[in-house]
Amino acid sequence: MADSPYGRRPIHTIKLGRQTSEDDKLRYVDVKPKLEFGGTIGAGLLTVALPLFLVAYVALLHRTDPTLTAIANIRSVDLKSLFTFEAFLIVFAWFICSLLSYLIPYGRNVPGRRLPDGSVLHYNCNGLIFLLIALVGFEVAYIFNVQIIDYVIANIVQLAVASIVLSFVLSVLLYIRSLSVPKSALSDAGYSGNAIYGFFMGRELNPRSYGIDLKFACELRPGLVGWLLIDLCACAVCFKQTGSVSPSLFFVTAAQGLYIADALWFEEAILSTTDITCEGFGFMLAFGDLAWVPFLYCSQAIFLMNAESHTPQAIPHWFLVALIALFVVGYVIFRSANLQKNNFRSQPNSASSTGMKSIATGVADRRLLCDGWWGWVRHPNYLGDIIMAFSWSLACGFRYTAPYFYPFYLCVLLVLRAERDERSSLRKYGSAWTTYCQEVPYRIIPGIW
């Protein structure tokens, strides 16, 4: 066993070689990875607090007067009415459809990152076809006036609660399954020896069943496509009630639609992201994919739909043009930075990759890109994401703070994520990472942080 920046940890998570059961044993016994999110207490609190917060927030947004003080009145809600079997069936059917879409024999079969045991998994990158099928389904429902559109808006809290229940059920099943897989199939959290932390972070890195990669199939499809469908339902209901869709709501839906279609168009780019390469599949990702993303990220559209019916938020045309420009700036940074890094990682020997300034790490053929967007700041893709998020919330005007939760939350999330990713990169690459930080001193905002 070699020493590594992890202390006594064997470096085989980054060394490409065959694992022996002896290695597994050593790794299991020796590795005590640093616990993220405050360890057991933090993971336990987040598992309880995030779902409660989500339900309260969705209920708040659904009010005609979404002031924060209105949260106090949410106590008067009949708790029994929050869970309905009907909503659960809809959410469950949606989840199963998004998983089954992975099996549609269409799209590119793309190899993922080499795993610690030397194997390489292949992924069916056909999420775009799922989006197209969902959009056709929405169009049909709209044309034939199927009640599901009104149902989604009228029962959005119940659907959010059902999604939370489903994410708990899924996480429990994933946890049980992870107890019988080989140690080499576990993520770092799987080695913590801590049940609460393992449940929250996810123990198994790449759970696969019936030919479906569960983590990959859940990463974008149910959440992102569900988010867009809720936005579209908000537009449809708004049009029905008022005879028009405000420019703000149109902008938010179109911009978020582009963001979502883009993610599915470039679906293979997620193969080099932290969620796919490092995280296990547990409550954090399951809850994020099934409940948090669709029901929280649609907040601006839900707010604008309600505002249009009760307290219209007219914004000047010049301001809307400025928001479109802000969104385009964010989108260009986000997309081109993600593509630059993904191409650099997936084709390290191509002419475009070798022509870019980079730092050798000594780990396999991985170099650190310090050119283009990645020579400007260390997380340019996060910056683009944050800029887009603000453009959506600014379209909601300045009367209420509720629709601003998403961009501020995203700032906190991505700042924590940047710190976490940098700790992990320092462990992986040691002095090469330090050199990169000297070369590119700012993390997200040039000149500031």
Ligand code: NDP
């Ligand atoms: P990244 O896609 O930036 O992936 C981080 C990994 O990239 C690092 O661990 C490292 O992995 C590699 N890397 C980092 N710097 C370099 C470099 N200079 N050269 C080469 N490789 C490098 O981050 P995330 O996975 O966190 O995010 C992916 C996208 O998803 C982002 O655009 C983010 O904005 C978005 N996102 C959105 C969220 C939302 O809720 N809206 C939530 C989370 C993410 P290695 O060296 O091992 O290859």
